[in-house]
Amino acid sequence: MAEKIAVIGGTGDLGFGLALRWAKAGKYIIIGSRKEEKAKKAAEKIQTILGKDVKVEGKFNYEAAAEANIVVLSVPFFAQIGILRSIKDALKPGKILVDVIVPLATAIDGPPTRTLGVWTGSAAKLTEQLVPKGVKVVAAFKNVPADAMQNLSEEVDCDVIVCGDDEEAKREVMKLAELIPGVRAIDGGPLENAHVVEELTAFLININIKYGVKNAGIRITGIK
Numbered sequence: 001m002a003e004k005i006a007v008i009g010g011t012g013d014l015g016f017g018l019a020l021r022w023a024k025a026g027k028y029i030i031i032g033s034r035k036e037e038k039a040k041k042a043a044e045k046i047q048t049i050l051g052k053d054v055k056v057e058g059k060f061n062y063e064a065a066a067e068a069n070i071v072v073l074s075v076p077f078f079a080q081i082g083i084l085r086s087i088k089d090a091l092k093p094g095k096i097l098v099d100v101i102v103p104l105a106t107a108i109d110g111p112p113t114r115t116l117g118v119w120t121g122s123a124a125k126l127t128e129q130l131v132p133k134g135v136k137v138v139a140a141f142k143n144v145p146a147d148a149m150q151n152l153s154e155e156v157d158c159d160v161i162v163c164g165d166d167e168e169a170k171r172e173v174m175k176l177a178e179l180i181p182g183v184r185a186i187d188g189g190p191l192e193n194a195h196v197v198e199e200l201t202a203f204l205i206n207i208n209i210k211y212g213v214k215n216a217g218i219r220i221t222g223i224k
């Protein structure tokens, strides 16, 4: 089966940016949405930006997840459980599930500069708990700004920290990250570590607000 990447919530800010970047890099993208029409419109928008030759289509979340080998979950924290339940049966063992969710306090009308305590330790570990056995959960793209992802005129100036327990799946997602110009993928260790990146993202939002910018990011120094 040719590699297909489904972006569940690919109609939203970060998901659309990821879909755009990967479509530009030649990947086959399926945008997933709760509304088929909305997904198709987002796919058409990518073709308008990149040209008709890019491989992108729009489908209901379930169909998108069923057809892809790599499924990116890019929905708000408050929607995480419901959306995972709705696509669960499409997530067959062996598939990679890339979790980008940050449990920001905005889910309960709190500030975007704080994360909520998730009982599993992180949104990524919650995803792991909710997907069928054999699905390889990898946490990534939690610390990249959507705005930078969508701005094709500039490189994305930050490292992407990738956490996961399946080394092969983690390497595959790191390769996907490095298809995005400017991005260096950093192996962040096991999925257990994802909570650090989730908290870091709320901290970066703090920096954005303090400096009046949108794209604060991080670079890990001291490694080659």
Ligand SMILES: NC(=O)c1ccc[n+]([C@@H]2O[C@H](COP(=O)([O-])OP(=O)(O)OC[C@H]3O[C@@H](n4cnc5c(N)ncnc54)[C@H](OP(=O)(O)O)[C@@H]3O)[C@@H](O)[C@H]2O)c1
Residues within 6 Å of the ligand: 008, 009, 010, 011, 012, 013, 014, 015, 016, 032, 033, 034, 035, 038, 039, 074, 075, 076, 077, 078, 079, 083, 100, 101, 102, 103, 104, 141, 142, 143, 144, 145, 146, 147, 201
């Ligand atoms: N934005 C960033 O800069 C950024 C950076 C790092 C990480 N993240 C994380 O990435 C995830 C997506 O962020 P985002 O900014 O792209 O989110 P968003 O634009 O607010 O939402 C993404 C998509 O989620 C879908 N969705 C599913 N259930 C939903 C519900 N109950 N209510 C609202 N939308 C729902 C919507 O798609 P349909 O209506 O088409 O189903 C929507 O387009 C979040 O967990 C966020 O914490 C975001």
